[in-house]
Amino acid sequence: MKRTLLVGLVALFACALTAPAASAKERLLTFYSPKIHSLPYVHDTHNVTLEADGKQAPKEPGYITGFAEQALVDSKDPDAKPLPIAKMMVHHFLYWARDRVDEAPGGCWRGAGFIGGRGEEHPLGRPQAKTSPAFRKRYGIRNETSTGDAPQWRLTAMVMNHYKRPKDFYVRTKVWYTTEKRTSVQPMVIGDCAQLANGMSYDVPGGGKKGSNFVNKNDWVAPMTGRLLMASSHNHGGAKYQALSSLTCKRRLFKAPVYNAPEKHVYRTIRPILHEPGPIGNGAYATAKGIPVVKGEVLRRVAVHDNHNLHVASMGFWATWFVKDDSVKKCGKLPNDITEINKPKRYDKTPDYDLVVPQLAKPQGAFSAFDGGELTVGDDFFRPGRITAKVGQAVTWRFSGQKPHSVTVANGPRGFSSVYWGQTGGTYTVTPKVKGTYKLVCLVHPTSMAETLVVK
Ligand SMILES: [Cu+2]
Structure with a gap:
């Protein structure tokens, strides 16, 4: 105890002697x-x-x-x-x-x-x-x-x-x-x-x-x-x-x-x-x-x-x-x-894990069958807007815009996403293994870009 005090005092004096400017x-x-x-x-x-x-x-x-x-x-x-x-x-x-x-x-x-x-x-x-x-x-x-x-x-x-x-x-x-x-x-x-x-x-x-x-x-x-x-x-x-x-x-x-x-x-x-x-x-x-x-x-x-x-x-x-x-x-x-150090005063112990994130924009056009060709992601659209594919078929999107975009499932049977902050070039490929309707959005432009992929 004494020793600690002494060390403390010495440190204090040392500080006082070499005390730098207030700033x-x-x-x-x-x-x-x-x-x-x-x-x-x-x-x-x-x-x-x-x-x-x-x-x-x-x-x-x-x-x-x-x-x-x-x-x-x-x-x-x-x-x-x-x-x-x-x-x-x-x-x-x-x-x-x-x-x-x-x-x-x-x-x-x-x-x-x-x-x-x-x-x-x-x-x-x-x-x-x-x-x-x-x-x-x-x-x-x-x-x-x-x-x-x-x-x-x-x-x-x-x-x-x-x-x-x-x-x-x-x-x-x-x-x-x-x-x-x-x-x-x-x-x-x-x-x-x-x-x-x-x-x-x-x-x-x-x-x-x-x-x-x-x-x-x-x-x-x-x-x-x-x-x-x-x-x-x-x-x-x-x-x-x-x-x-x-x-x-x-x-x-x-x-x-x-x-x-x-x-x-x-x-x-x-x-x-x-x-x-x-x-x-x-x-x-x-x-x-x-x-x-x-x-x-x-x-x-x-x-x-x-x-x-x-x-x-x-x-x-x-x-x-x-x-x-x-x-x-x-x-x-x-x-x-x-x-x-970061615990909020009030929080929810039963969160809604099942929240359905909506697809906010409406996909455009009639359904077309995926033919193996690359789908287009441009400024600010997906083309085509509605597409059907088969389970196990590899679906590829090409990014061709000036602005970054992503291909992301808002809701559907399974979740997947390309780079979430978007990309301006290159491709993204997914092979869906589960049937159903995948409502896709761009995470960068969630209110204006949408595409629906139906996997049969
Ligand atoms: Cu986008």
């Missing part, structure tokens, strides 16, 4: 993206550069100790309320600092400089709002290039404009930031990296018995020895839970629940229904002591989804913060300070 202390900084233009009912992915100018991203090299807010606003008034979800749906924001140093190996997004993000499971845009000041005093993401400057950031914003007219907006980002030294943490994404080409998403085919599950899992080998400080499950698409376990140490680390929106929540009442509503929360955990993980330790991720209904563009991965620490012992004691 070095942690501050809450507010940044705005450039103005982004969105068309109505287009599921756009916007990629914008955030300059290291103190307005769009930090000007000084330092440490990001947390993301306090990632919100969508239509003015630069710092008190502007985030745009209502019913009008502007945020699917995700992802932040990248490609040139930053200290990036760890071994995450699915390695080399891309991933520093943070928010998904649909953060309707308030405050995914890390509950990390403690004590946590932030110790750890941060190093925001510095190899030449000692603050790196430029990139922002990927996928939104859906429900205003029925074009809409401009800014992404407002509030970060806790300091130029003081912190222990450098590594954001790492633990998922099936093979799914990277489709944005880590996969399709749950459905068609199983009521109550049956679809499991998406993979094993991940820790690239370094250290401690896991934060782990946020990202899991949707009829999702039930996502677990993370250590096979090496034969212990479960987390079983992250999926918190679904209560009946009257905007996620459930928004019209038209463009896709099944995402959860309003996924299990997310922080521990300042950290979970010991050694290099070579095998972690298993298991995402469990309903398989009675189909769920396209589903996801299951973990966004984590990792800190290197060679003093960590293999299968060392689990910490006693794990707290859950």
